[in-house]
Amino acid sequence: MSDRPVTAATVVGAGLAATGVAHFIVPQAFAGITAQAFPDDTDTWITRNGITETVVGTAIAIPATRTFGWVGLGAYVAFLGAQAVRSR
Structure with a gap:
C-alpha cells in the first residue's frame, strides 16, 4: 500500500x-x-463523452x-459549452 495521501484531485479524477x-x-x-447538446446523434455522443470522461x-x-488531465478537462468543458450554445 502506498504512503501517498489521497488528494482531492485523485478523488475528482476517479469520480x-x-x-x-x-x-x-x-x-x-x-x-x-x-x-x-447533440440532438442528431445522441447515442454516438454518449459513447464519445464516456470515453472522454474516462x-x-x-x-x-x-x-x-494530472496536468494533462486538467488541460483536457478545460478543453472538454469548453467544447461542451460551445456545443450547447450552438445547438440552441
Whole structure:
C-alpha cells in the first residue's frame, strides 16, 4: 500500500472516470442531457463523452498525468459549452 495521501484531485479524477464508465453501463441515464447538446446523434455522443470522461478522469487521478488531465478537462468543458450554445 502506498504512503501517498489521497488528494482531492485523485478523488475528482476517479469520480469523473467513474462517470465516464457509467456512460457504458447505463447510457439511458445520459440520454436526456446529451440530446440537448447533440440532438442528431445522441447515442454516438454518449459513447464519445464516456470515453472522454474516462480518459480525462483517469489522467487527473494519476499524479504523473494530472496536468494533462486538467488541460483536457478545460478543453472538454469548453467544447461542451460551445456545443450547447450552438445547438440552441
